[in-house]
Amino acid sequence: MTDKQTLRARLRAARDTFVVERPHAIAPPAPYLALLRPGLVVASYIPIGGEADPTALATAALDSGCTLALPHVVSRAQPLRFLEWHPDHPLDDGPFGLRQPHHDRREVAPDIILTPLVGFDAGLNRLGQGAGHYDRAFAAHPAARRIGVAWSVQQIAALAPDPWDVPLHAVITENGWIEGKTA
Numbered sequence: 299m300t301d302k303q304t305l306r307a308r309l310r311a312a313r314d315t316f317v318v319e320r321p322h323a324i325a326p327p328a329p330y331l332a333l334l335r336p337g338l339v340v341a342s343y344i345p346i347g348g349e350a351d352p353t354a355l356a357t358a359a360l361d362s363g364c365t366l367a368l369p370h371v372v373s374r375a376q377p378l379r380f381l382e383w384h385p386d387h388p389l390d391d392g393p394f395g396l397r398q399p400h401h402d403r404r405e406v407a408p409d410i411i412l413t414p415l416v417g418f419d420a421g422l423n424r425l426g427q428g429a430g431h432y433d434r435a436f437a438a439h440p441a442a443r444r445i446g447v448a449w450s451v452q453q454i455a456a457l458a459p460d461p462w463d464v465p466l467h468a469v470i471t472e473n474g475w476i477e478g479k480t481a
């Protein structure tokens with residue numbers, strides 16, 4: 299089994315090539331739209347590098363009366379916080395080239411977490427940036443629906459999950475909705 303660092307490098311390269319060669323959009327699939335209810339908190343993210351862009355998913359959540367949140371991090375070691383955000387609000391520059399809400403925005407508990415990822419497998423195990431930010435957020439919000447957002451080229455045969463890895467309920471790619479056993 300390839301180690302996680304080597305896999306991350308290979309998958310980031312595949313993702314970046316894919317994005318440059320064929321511009322795609324992630325459209326909201328019907329099973330995602332069916333989850334949205336007024337008053338739910340949906341955590342999205344602002345993409346960096348070649349990450350899949352969840353803007354259309356966030357817009358669909360707003361159109362359904364959901365509240366949007368974005369992750370806020372200060373360092374690799376400290377856990378992320380989900381802060382309330384609206385497209386009219388400004389974004390600050392954060393670490394790792396991130397764009398994130400101002401640190402004193404209201405902290406909220408998400409019902410649905412749209413999560414960026416570096417890789418995923420058929421069991422919907424997720425490979426992230428390696429800081430454990432989302433692993434820890436999933437542990438802190440166990441009732442939240444965990445939905446990965448990715449390009450199809452980010453799927454790999456099998457990831458060897460670590461004991462702390464929590465599988466996703468579903469992944470949305472440019473080809474649509476992939477549901478896990480626990481969705």
Ligand SMILES: Nc1nc2c(c(=O)[nH]1)N(C=O)[C@@H](CNc1ccc(C(=O)N[C@@H](CCC(=O)O)C(=O)O)cc1)CN2
Nearest residue numbers: 310343344345346347369371378394414427429431432
């Ligand atoms: N768009 C986005 N927002 C996010 C994440 C993410 O993966 N993507 N996070 C996920 O946890 C959290 C931020 N944590 C991060 C932890 C480490 C690195 C990191 O090591 N970045 C590499 C470059 C990665 C690349 O090119 O894709 C670096 O700085 O060397 C990035 C984000 C919360 N917000």
Ligand SMILES: Nc1ncnc2c1ncn2[C@@H]1O[C@H](COP(=O)(O)OP(=O)(O)OP(=O)(O)O)[C@@H](O)[C@H]1O
Nearest residue numbers: 424425426427428429430431432433434437460462
């Ligand atoms: N629930 C948790 N509580 C505390 N630490 C955790 C938890 N989950 C993961 N970690 C720590 O986070 C580190 C990184 O884990 P891993 O390599 O699986 O990250 P990742 O899933 O790729 O990245 P990320 O979640 O940041 O996108 C590990 O050293 C692990 O000990």
